[in-house]
Amino acid sequence: MPDIRILVVDDEPDIRATVSAMLEIEGYDVAEAPDGAAALAAIEQRRPDIILLDMRMPILDGWGFAAELRRRGHQTPIVVMTAARDAARWAGDIAAAAFVAKPFGYDDLISAVESARPPS
Template sequence: MDRTQDSQKREAHLLVVDDEPNIRDLLASSLRFAGFEVSTAADGNGALRGVDEGEPDLIVLDVMLPDMDGFTVARRLRERDIITPILFLTARDDMSDKVQGLTVGGDDYVTKPFGLEEVVARIRAILRRTRAVSEDDDGTLRVADLVLDEDAHEVHRAGIEVDLSPTEFKLLRYLMLNQGRVVSKAQILDHVWEYDWNGDAAIVESYISYLRRKVDQVETADGEQVTPLIQTRRGVGYMLREPKGE
């Protein structure tokens, strides 16, 4: 693994993981030129070591690696409660790859061959939204028995802690701030993913699904299921609404 260090202030520290030297070197050089500090690794074990040693702000992670795939790397990091954002690089324009990447804790994906400008833009979008979550100072949001503590970066449902990724946290926060109001996929992309181009609406559907599993399928201490809060308005968008009678 190599790491560039200089006296200039860097935009963020990135870890680029790809087993193809040409792609890895091209990405590293381009990202350094864009103002980032960059470390590199050629396989999954190198990625895990790079995270432990360098504490990067974001990981650019190839799915196909010689020792373990990128999904396994992401899963191992999340099992260790490491929430460093991950941008997956995938050679297949296959929705199953994309959904699996998001399921194991990825924040976004780019399909090879990719444009360097797009990679830089997506990295900056991920950093903006994850840093916005960590730097927010608006207190606590409550909807029924759902509580989001922005200072502690914690979410509880019916008194039970819910573990969310930074992107899931920001999506839930956006829904809670707009409780009782339908928000469209385009609005969610703009406020949560902050894309400066036409984002893929499928990523919104995937994250809503993950959020439902974590927030609306909680079993209380008494063994009862909580009342679902996240609702779909077909053809319009999504809404988080307090149950009637509460």
């Protein structure tokens, strides 16, 4: 899937690195951003096909990012990555395509991403 671009947005560098490595093994083309504001800048540079989004982040959190993304007219599917107790509810808050509950493993992550992929 070298033609599918994914933007990984999380304020924790270790999580970004781990998630990116997993996605790259699957052949996805991955970029990273450390917060919602950086993610908004990144999508204008290089449109992702899927966004993996942490919710609790400094500067601009996941709710603020998702609202601004939609306000700008982008329909990019979002996969929420957050703590298990909040994952389903917070994914609902922003009408995410899917969620993956931290801590997650390889199969959980790839399944969530595949479920959010736009039909090709």
